Amino acid sequence: MDKPLLTVRPSIVNALLPTVIKNLGLGILIALVAFAILSMLGAVGIFEISATTEISILAGIVVILGIVPVALKIVKLMHTRYYFFETHLITEYKLVKITKISAPYERIKDITMKMGLWDRMCNAGQIIISTTDDSNPNIYLFHVKDPEKIERGIYRLIKSKKVTGK
DSSP states (O other), X not given: OOOOSEEEOBOHHHHHHHHHHHHHHHHHHHHHHHHHHHHHHHHTTSOOOOHHHHHHHHHHHHHHHHHHHHHHHHHHHHTEEEEEXXXXXXXXXXXXXXXXXXXXXXXXXXXXXEOOXXXXXXXXXXXXXXXXXXXXXXXXXXXXXXXXXXXXXXXXXXXXXXXXXX
């Protein structure tokens, strides 16, 4: 196999903070609902638990909803790579199974780059590569550091492919 011209890994920092904030917010919301339900059940005498146990349960909900998705995202990001070769690109995810998606540059019809507010602060974003392949019409490069540079590089590779005709 040829050596890639460029290997890109997702930016873990860019991916994690929004995930942490979203999941902690969701955990707190669910904990508040659970607190209200436990309080109502305690007020009518159906279910009695101590305040310490109640706080422990609610804190556990927040921690589990805040940490588990982040840990899963870290594992996914650590096993994802984007390879750019002279003639094609490959996205690869290796963990228990291996998933590879490739596209020759001549099949790329459009490139879209997305950068939200947090992405702009971290100089990272998402690149969506639209291809003429019906089985994989879009290839997603998530949490890519310096996406504008990567996008320009892909366009250069496409242009050089068309000029040389290789």
